[in-house]
Amino acid sequence: MAKLTTAEFIDAIKELSVLELNDLVKACEEEFGVSAAAGVVVAAAGGDAAAAEEKDEFDVELTEVGPNKVKVIKVVREATGLGLKEAKEVVDGAPKVLKEGASKAEAEELKTKLEAEGAKVTLK
Numbered sequence: 001m002a003k004l005t006t007a008e009f010i011d012a013i014k015e016l017s018v019l020e021l022n023d024l025v026k027a028c029e030e031e032f033g034v035s036a037a038a039g040v041v042v043a044a045a046g047g048d049a050a051a052a053e054e055k056d057e058f059d060v061e062l063t064e065v066g067p068n069k070v071k072v073i074k075v076v077r078e079a080t081g082l083g084l085k086e087a088k089e090v091v092d093g094a095p096k097v098l099k100e101g102a103s104k105a106e107a108e109e110l111k112t113k114l115e116a117e118g119a120k121v122t123l124k
Helices: 006-014 017-032 039-046 069-080 082-094 106-118
Strands: 059-062 095-101 120-123
Touching: 006 095, 059 106, 069 095, 069 106, 082 095, 095 106, 106 120
Parallel strands: none
Antiparallel strands: 059 095, 059 120
């Protein structure tokens, strides 16, 4: 068999369907005793270790109230369980951390609700 150049090999791969390409990857894994996922692990290990592991707790900080202060106060009361006076003080004191150690889903949900009312929120 004639030896293919790198360019010819890449051109041949471009002509494969997705299923054929999947079969090729599996065959290469079996032939050479490797896994296609191993390259991803090596690439991630080369980066910053803190960036590689995903954060699972967030602090939700209200950075700006925006034009709908009353609606923002309502969302803050709902999220924190504070009374009207306390929630108003938190909103007036922006930038202020509303919730510490919130899960990613909870933090994203609160951020979405506040941003819908015109506030600006930062997740830390």
